[in-house]
Structure formats: structure tokens, C-alpha cells
Amino acid sequence: MTSDTSNKKVIIDMVNRKVELTNFPVRIISLVPSQTELLSDLDLDKRVIGITKFCVHPENWLKEKEIIGGTKKLRIDKIRQLKPDLIIANKEENVKEEVLTLAQDFPVYISDISNLQDVNRMISDIGILTGREQKADEIINEIKRKSSDLQSFPTKSCLYFIWKNPWMIAGNDTFINEMLDAAGYKNLCSFPRYPELTDEMKSLTPDEILLSSEPYPFKEKDFSEVKNIFPDSEIKIVDGEYFSWYGSRLREAFNYIKNLRARS
Numbered sequence: 001m002t003s004d005t006s007n008k009k010v011i012i013d014m015v016n017r018k019v020e021l022t023n024f025p026v027r028i029i030s031l032v033p034s035q036t037e038l039l040s041d042l043d044l045d046k047r048v049i050g051i052t053k054f055c056v057h058p059e060n061w062l063k064e065k066e067i068i069g070g071t072k073k074l075r076i077d078k079i080r081q082l083k084p085d086l087i088i089a090n091k092e093e094n095v096k097e098e099v100l101t102l103a104q105d106f107p108v109y110i111s112d113i114s115n116l117q118d119v120n121r122m123i124s125d126i127g128i129l130t131g132r133e134q135k136a137d138e139i140i141n142e143i144k145r146k147s148s149d150l151q152s153f154p155t156k157s158c159l160y161f162i163w164k165n166p167w168m169i170a171g172n173d174t175f176i177n178e179m180l181d182a183a184g185y186k187n188l189c190s191f192p193r194y195p196e197l198t199d200e201m202k203s204l205t206p207d208e209i210l211l212s213s214e215p216y217p218f219k220e221k222d223f224s225e226v227k228n229i230f231p232d233s234e235i236k237i238v239d240g241e242y243f244s245w246y247g248s249r250l251r252e253a254f255n256y257i258k259n260l261r262a263r264s
Helices: 033-041 076-082 096-103 116-130 133-148 175-182 220-229 240-244 250-262
Strands: 002-005 008-012 018-021 028-030 048-051 086-090 108-111 156-163 185-187 208-212 234-238
Touching: 008 116, 028 033, 033 048, 033 086, 033 116, 033 133, 048 076, 076 096, 086 096, 086 116, 096 108, 108 116, 116 133, 116 175, 133 250, 156 175, 175 185, 175 240, 175 250, 208 220, 208 240, 220 234, 234 240, 240 250
Parallel strands: 028 048, 028 086, 086 108, 156 185, 156 208, 208 234
Antiparallel strands: 002 008, 008 018
16 A cells, blocks of 8 residues: 655555655665565665675675674664665564664565565565666566466475474475465475474475575585485475565576476
């Protein structure tokens, strides 16, 4: 929901908060890696002043922008010193108390992403707030076109690992689950969010075990441990950015998925 009087923007964000800007922002801080990349693809390079240490795309921004901590451990004092006129945050990736502390002094847009419809809304909202509506619409339309272009793959069951020590799995109410579904995978994890691997899950026989490249950087050296738990499953390392980054990177994600499934 938006209202517009000249450059004044009022948006209800994805956790039902009012975000009000009197002008287009020129000092933007992003607390979310995938949304940082989106800001770059919206041609906002000169307006983004701060990012987290995990905002690795575009790569040159790590040297050019102020680093304001990690996604879950922000440098609140430094952010205050930078005097942003818009902060981009996410319900899951950032710490609620830190974000609400910042929201007392600065406009903060909070996204909450579970599916592709949420992605489209978030991109549209940020396009409106920053005066990049046309570019945002172009990105949304490209994502829609490429997602609808996925051919029908035979369904394969899987478990998608995101962490080790303890082993953790992507649950059935996550954006990762949405992308697995788009790729023709049936996620056998029936639990919400990111549960630890249970004895019940160990008794399953998924067709494939997908080890994500992030947030835990799984390598082939981890295969033997996983194989001991799931001896009958095929094990693959997948690029986690294409399954969990819910911004403009999705324009390439569906090509990656098609190539991944073509090798199944």
C-alpha cells in the first residue's frame, strides 16, 4: 500500500509498519545481502552508503561502502553516525530488537519473504521508495518470465542442508522450500523453519541430499559424513545464493535450476 504526493512516499512494509519518506532517499543502508544486490541492480550505487560484511554482491561495494557489522550484529552507533534516510532490513535475517532500535530514529523498511509473490512485492516497494519503479518492474517481469519458463521435471525427494554441527535443514515454510518446489523437488522436511536433523528425518530415504554453499560452506569433504546417515541418497552441493537470495539474483536462479535438474 502506498501514497504519493510529489516525492513524498508512504508505504506499509511487509510486517505492517508505516514507512514514510519526504523525499527519495540519498543515504541508504542495507542490512540484507540479497537486497543489497537488488539496490545495485536498481542503479542506486551512488545512494547506498552502508552495507553488512556479508553483502558480497556487488563485490566492489565491500571496499567502497561503509561496513556496518553483520546481519545479526549491527554496529548501531556507526549506523547513527552515517545518518541514513532509509534502512532496508528483513524480518528473518536481522535481529528484531536492533532493527526496532534503529526505527526509532530512521525510516526502516522491513521485508518478510516466504514466496515469489513476496519477492515481487518487496522489489516493487523498494522501487517505489527509491524512485526506481520502472527498473523494479523490469526486474519483476524478468523473474516472472523465467520462473514460468521452467520445464516440468520428474519429482525428486530431497533434504536441503544449511548447517553443520549441528546439522540443520530447510523446513517447509521457508523461501528455500519455495525454490525447491519450483525445481521439482519434494522437501521431506515436514518441520517449520530450520530444524536440527532429527532421528525421524534420519530414517527417511530422500532421492537427493542437497548441501548448500551457504550459510555453511559445505564441501565435498563433508560427503562421507552425510553418506553415513543417508547411504542410499545422492549427495550434491548446490549454490545457496540461487535457492535463498530473494532479490534480483532470481533472474539467474531459474537458469541455474534448469541446469541442475538437467544433470539429475
